[in-house]
Amino acid sequence: MARRPSNDTGTRPVSMADVARAAGVSQQTVSRVANGLPNVNEQTRQRVQAAMQELGFRPSYAGRSLRDGRYHSVGLCVNDVTKFGNLSMIDGIASAAREHNCAITLVEMSKTEEFSLAEATRRMAALPVDGIIIGMSRMAPDFETFDPLPGIGTVIVTMYAHPRVTTVDSDHYGCSLLLMDHLFELGHEQIRYIGGPSFSVDEQFRRAGWRDALERKHIEPAEPLEGDWSANSGYEAGRYLAEHDRTMTAIYAANDQMANGAIAALRDSGLRVPEDVSVVGVDDSLDDFVAHNELTTVRFDLHQRGREVFEHAVPEAGTAGKTVAIRIPGQLIIRHSTAILRA
Amino acid sequence: MARRPSNDTGTRPVSMADVARAAGVSQQTVSRVANGLPNVNEQTRQRVQAAMQELGFRPSYAGRSLRDGRYHSVGLCVNDVTKFGNLSMIDGIASAAREHNCAITLVEMSKTEEFSLAEATRRMAALPVDGIIIGMSRMAPDFETFDPLPGIGTVIVTMYAHPRVTTVDSDHYGCSLLLMDHLFELGHEQIRYIGGPSFSVDEQFRRAGWRDALERKHIEPAEPLEGDWSANSGYEAGRYLAEHDRTMTAIYAANDQMANGAIAALRDSGLRVPEDVSVVGVDDSLDDFVAHNELTTVRFDLHQRGREVFEHAVPEAGTAGKTVAIRIPGQLIIRHSTAILRA
DNA sequence: CGTCGTTATGAGTACGTTAACAACTTGAAG
């Protein structure tokens, strides 16, 4: 594309030099007025401000960034905006960014292509970012070997720890322990698991927590079922369990949507929740969609996670340098889908 | 903050000049290699690429943008990321942006402060954006008087038309007509309305469509009910209607979540859906949350809307100049929450 | 009357990039 003409007849954006010419001062004085510096004569200031208004001056982001080497924006790379986990990540980071007067540069990776950290980093590096955040909802093939770009803060949102990159996530393992302990206290031992797709990192950790909790109590875990996070897949699994497992007394579904489906299936099979079977989920995501939500679940503080992620990606406050792995615990929300096991 | 040292001992980012020095060529040759231009000797190219690798060169976004006056990013301003409407807007725009090899610069406005178009524009204008998209989910106080910034494409996502700004939205008025016609064909005339909060622009248009459809058939609209988009508010409204209106034969809830709540309320009141009362919603948003979703609704093509919004904000293909108001029709999805009215 | 500090302003420079143009090399054709 042809450059804009550099005289003032074209549609080139208005620069400080243009304002300076109109106000009869130097470009530097315009800069001082634009930045509100004190050492400008009041009369001059007003003349410059009038010229700015007149010409419609807006400061050049490129010029400013080039000059002082910062973008005041953080890069965020996700593979699918619509997934609950990603959405809540965006929201949490957006509010942290706003507190730091920062914008978010959002890049959605192709949903079809293979996702690699190197590719994500390469794309983000060419954008106006002071730090890079990568949501890794499924295991990247190059996770082990990945080296972050030197000179730019990088955070991966995942449960896995990495030797050279800070990682932050809600504790998708610990949430299982919270729920399992709750069920154990109610007397349940035969606790079936309905998981998400096995390529999901969150799923892997939630399932591991379920399995470990059982094994710690020397209970043999029954075969876990695999859904796709949707209520329908939870329904199918619930139906299957209702028909094939008469010893089961509780179901742990790896998210609320599948739990909701499972509850519907149990009731359609003539089982009562929670009298016959207790059901728990994760995410606390049903409230807007279901009236009188009674599901016992774990809620994550997504804003806190967003804040942690942001502050490690853009190390202003001296958080720099150290590579850490942060796991933010969830909070058990007990409602009425769980009850004491009756003998 | 102090500038980075300009010699090569500090942590200043690696520039083309640094690479040029290392490879023993001119900085311009580095530029040619970086941009893959053909007129570079193969041997030279390899030497330069090796130096880039060695030093960890990444091109400066600021330098490039300053040079060629484009940012390859579109600004998106929303007031709350988590609301269904905004989420789907982000998703649609993100995929359109990716097709144009563009990033999104996302700014979330304060949820508490008053929202004005002038303020949103002012914030976006200081960021790296080739175009500005503003989601106006509630009426801005300065909508009438708002003037877009000259020299930068601006699109407002709203149903209202504007004389000087292109506006794009899903047709929140037409969706009501689709649903009402469907109910009319089934023989319903006493159709109650459960709306969202009245400050919402979407709500205003959905309600207007309901009212106009009735009045066009000379049916007096009964008092509309006001919810807050949540299933619980739909439940409350449904309960009220079940107890107070024995002539009603159908309910139009302004979104699926409230419709879902209303259905639960009707059933709790001993009414059958759809045999006794037909219920419809809007958005087609229940599938992930509810098993065996049977709700008749309207689905919007949010990716198409995203594409329209994007292409009017960043006028590459000659869409420039003209101010238009685009309303993208939804599609009626008939499931089993509606049935023929029995006398 | 000179020295000094204070205040207001301008000049010069550097940030990293790419377009336009100039310059040089090489090889082939006349």
Place this chain on the structure above:
DNA sequence: CTTCAAGTTGTTAACGTACTCATAACGACG
């Protein structure tokens, strides 16, 4: 040998900003 074209590389300028330093005017003070 001269001329020309093609291929390769370097030089210069410009994009808009803000820091550093210099300059000028002015009053206070010794």
